[in-house]
Amino acid sequence: MALFHIHNPWVFTAGILGNIVSIMVYFAPVPTFIQIYKRKSTMEFQSLPYTVALFSAMLWMYYAFLKKNAVLLISVNSVGIVIETIYISIFLFYASKQARKETLKILVFLNFVLFAVIFAGTTLWFEGHHRVIVVGWICVTFSISVFAAPLNIVFQVVRTRSVEFMPLSLSFFLTLSATVWFAYGLLLQDPCVALPNVLGFILGVLQMILYAIYKNSNGNKEEAKLTDEKKQVAEVHINIIDIVKKVPGAVDQVYPLDSQTSSCSSSNGVSSDDDEHKDADETKPTQDIAPVSGEEK
Numbered sequence: 001m002a003l004f005h006i007h008n009p010w011v012f013t014a015g016i017l018g019n020i021v022s023i024m025v026y027f028a029p030v031p032t033f034i035q036i037y038k039r040k041s042t043m044e045f046q047s048l049p050y051t052v053a054l055f056s057a058m059l060w061m062y063y064a065f066l067k068k069n070a071v072l073l074i075s076v077n078s079v080g081i082v083i084e085t086i087y088i089s090i091f092l093f094y095a096s097k098q099a100r101k102e103t104l105k106i107l108v109f110l111n112f113v114l115f116a117v118i119f120a121g122t123t124l125w126f127e128g129h130h131r132v133i134v135v136g137w138i139c140v141t142f143s144i145s146v147f148a149a150p151l152n153i154v155f156q157v158v159r160t161r162s163v164e165f166m167p168l169s170l171s172f173f174l175t176l177s178a179t180v181w182f183a184y185g186l187l188l189q190d191p192c193v194a195l196p197n198v199l200g201f202i203l204g205v206l207q208m209i210l211y212a213i214y215k216n217s218n219g220n221k222e223e224a225k226l227t228d229e230k231k232q233v234a235e236v237h238i239n240i241i242d243i244v245k246k247v248p249g250a251v252d253q254v255y256p257l258d259s260q261t262s263s264c265s266s267s268n269g270v271s272s273d274d275d276e277h278k279d280a281d282e283t284k285p286t287q288d289i290a291p292v293s294g295e296e297k
């Protein structure tokens with residue numbers, strides 16, 4: 001029973017809530033990867049938050065195995081390792097050659113080389129409680145890195161004034177997760193769990209504030225794009241009319257019939273009065289012909 005902290009139901013409750021919220025955080029990027037799948041491209045999304053999150057989950061798993069009564073830490077980080085691995089696999093599949101190369105470099109360095117060094121070093125040089133403390137503070141350091149990893153996205157939002165690549169759901173659940181795990185670490189009296197979540201809460205709130213500030217920028221960009229397209233269409237239409245006016249005989253195909261008649265008449269220099277006189281002259285000889293019956297006698 002002590003395994004689940006039944007003697008302190010608040011610790012158990014906070015741990016369960018932490019598991020639930022953290023799993024929701026792990027699933028928060030799903031819309032992002034659906035978008036990547038549909039476009040067959042990673043676009044401007046970056047893999048760094050996922051590689052760092054995977055490394056952090058591996059470290060916390062190691063810490064949980066060393067520490068007593070940490071089943072709730074083991075469960076949540078097991079889920080995290082599986083989900084982050086899936087995300088990274090999808091990213092590598094659709095990433096460009098350069099992005100794939102950079103992601104593999106970070107992945108190999110963090111999750112293979114550095115983790116192996118930490119595991120070997122703490123196993124060879126430390127024992128018992130000292131090993132737990134050292135691994136715990138290493139976890140604190142890289143948990144801060146997990147929360148700091150989205151800072152490049154924050155800078156991108158400020159630079160581009162667009163929140164397209166900073167989902168609100170992820171920021172919200174990160175803030176909620178940091179709050180719950182801080183409570184868990186505080187109740188458990190484990191500073192290694194409590195401290196990094198203070199920074200996580202601050203950064204999560206910062207991201208939500210930036211989202212509130214720049215959320216309408218995407219709409220303004222779309223409106224500006226539509227306006228530019230309308231202007232381009234209008235300019236093309238005007239240019240076509242100008243070209244048609246300059247082509248001989250093309251005006252007859254553009255203007256109505258009445259305008260065509262008047263234009264042709266004026267261009268030939270013939271007035272309506274002249275046309276009437278011409279018609280009268282054409283009919284006059286017919287009217288002046290006299291009978292010739294007297295000459296036949």
